[in-house]
Amino acid sequence: MPTPQPSRQATALIVDDDHVMRLLEYETLSQFDFAVHEANDAHAALDLLSTLVPDLLLLDVDMPGMNGFELCRRVRQRWDMTRLPIIMVTGMDDLESINEAYQSGANDFVSKPINWPILGHRARYDRARYVLRSAQAVRELHELKEKQAAIVQAIPDTIFLTDRRGTYLDFKAGFGATPGLAPGAIVDRHVAEILPGEVAELVLRAIEPTLQEGRIESLVYKLPLADGTHHYEARLAPSGADKVVIVVRDITLQKLNEDRVRRLAYFDTLTGMPNRQSFLERLDDELLRARRQGRVVALLFLDLDGFKRVNDTLGHSAGDQLLQAVAEDSGLIVPLGEWVMRTACRQLVEWLERGAVVPRVAVNVSATQVRGADFIGTVASVIDETGIGADQLELELTESILMDPDMRRIEGLSRLRARGVHFSIDDSGTGYSPLSYVKRFPISMLKIDQSFVRGLPDSANDAGITTAIIAMARSLGLEVIAEGVENACQADFLRRAQCDKLQGYLFSRPLQAAEVEQLLLQGRL
Incomplete structure (x- = not known):
């Protein structure tokens, strides 16, 4: 669509069915340095406008066929007031006609009979040039708004406008921003309706000093999504x-990188335990605190004999396995596992007391725990002490337990299942046992190991093993859950294979208890 060029000689288009009026208007505007074009009716004017867009349109109202009001409305369908200024020339000076001129889209109007010298001066110095200058200013403002809109779309920030009470007045989502709500769901609502209580209070406390002192306030907060x-x-x-x-601005990646750098600086990458630097800094802090408070500090040194020889001869992977095996062989896994189970059950009860709708909680148990003489009694006492419903607890067993089908142990697990406790087999397909052994135990779910999920859907072997586990589970009337689901392609394959449940980073990374509680209260889990 052609637009006026302000750097060249100003052009005007006169539209009037009266030849004499066109001649007089032509002569008047020409004397004031306008390049003038003419049209004797509305249709001729529209034909001209298809190839020429003037800087000013001088438009008579009373014309046969299509009148000036209708022509003005047609023009406004293509060009707004900033692109093509229109002055209506009318012999009707009643208020109704003037209002209709403006409603049709005119920038200004001139009443007949026309004072020609004054028309020229108004066109040259007053109305027309003013209209042109104002139109140019509006165009520049429009272009500025477009540039600002482009900037807003390009930056990764979300921009809100609120009043001093905390009501959202406007909202713009930046490039890549995922606010989770449409603008219509935010505007005219209070901060406390959109954000969690603590975060909303933080924002509201910062609004008043921002307005009173005219300074920029900065806040950092986190939201469970x-x-x-x-x-x-x-x-x-x-x-x-x-x-x-x-x-x-979403600084999640920045925080993760900061945490990663800090972890590299203070934790051993092999074991995940605090390193020498972390130990020395913590020791200095404790010694300083002890001196200030008049206390003493005890330091316990624990060493594993021959651990370096294991790493040097068998490799670091063998050393890694000697972390999880030491706990098993020493028996520490039994009290440690009981503590984990009791803590998980207490946490679930706390969530229920706060009004959250909680699915059942799954707790890993080791083969050493299950083989222990007090395992069945321990599970029962945890249920009784914490007050958790037995059907809300799921115990994940390893495949190695299936290879030891002791009848007393199976009977004990069956008693727990009769009480409501659920059992699942963790890392299905990675052990040595035939999966048909599952029939001997009161198992209700199989868990596909992430080592098979990781290769989906491209690996034919992983796809075959996964579909076989799902088919076998269905034939035994068991549910199936796949762990380690990290992308949509894996999820699509598993859904098509009729896997009942999916678990992995695609849905959520591990969260603190307080963060899980927020998701539960919001109904997102």
Whole structure:
């Protein structure tokens, strides 16, 4: 669509069915340096406008066929007031006609009879040039708004406008931002309706000093979302006397990188345990605190004889396995596992007491725990002490337990199942036992190991093993859950294979108990 070029000689198009009026208008505007074009009716004007867009349209109202009001409306369908200024020339000076001129889209109007010298001066110095200058200013403002909109779309920040009470007035989502709500669901709502209580209070406390002192306030907070916890930085700046602009940026990746750097600096990459630097700094802190408080500090040194020889001769992977095996062989896994089970059950009861709808909780148990003489009694006592419903507890057994079908142990597990406890087999397909052994135990679910899920859907071997486990489980009337699902392709394959449940980073990374509670209260789990 052609647009006026302000750097060249100004052009005008006169549309009037009266030849004399066109001649007079032509002569008048020509004397004031306009390049003038003419049309004797509305249709001729539309034909001209298809190839030429003037800087000014001088339009008579009373014409045969299509009148000036209708022509003005047609023109406005293609060009707004900033692109093509229109001055209506009318012999009707009643208020109704003037209102219709403006409603049709005219920038201004001139009443007949026309004072020709004044028309020229108004066209040259007053109305027409003013209209042109104002139109150019509006065009520039329009272009500025477009540039600002492009900038907003390009930056990764989400921008909010609120009043001093904390009501959202406007909302713009930046490039890649995932606010989770449409603008219509945010505007005119209060901060406390959108954000969790603690975060909303943090934002509201920052609004008043931002307005009173005219300074920029900065906040950092986190929100539990469906794909895990996200960290945000919000900056508040005053906008006028009673409004605040809030620019919010997702800094989750930055926080993860910071945590990763800190972990590399203070934790051993092989064992995941605090390293020498972390130990020395912590020791210095404790010694300083002890001196200030007049206390003493005890240091316990624990060593594994020959551990270096294991790493040097068998490799670090063997050393890694000697972390999880030491616990098993020493028997520490039994009290440790009992503590984990009791803590998980207590946490589930706390969530229920706070009004959350909680699915059953799954707890891993080792073969050493299950083979222990007190295992059945321990599980029962944990259920009784914590008050958890037995059907809300699921115990994940390893495949190696299936290779030891002791009848007393099976009977004990069956008594727990009769009480409501669920059992599942963890890492299905990785052990040495035929999966038909599952029939001997009160198992209700198989868990496909992530080593098979990782290769889906491209690996024919992984796909074959996975579908075989699912088919076998269905034939035995068992549910199937796949662990380690990290992308949509894996999820699609498993759903098509009729896998009952999926678990993995695609849905959420491991979360702290408080973060899980927020998701439960919001009904996202």
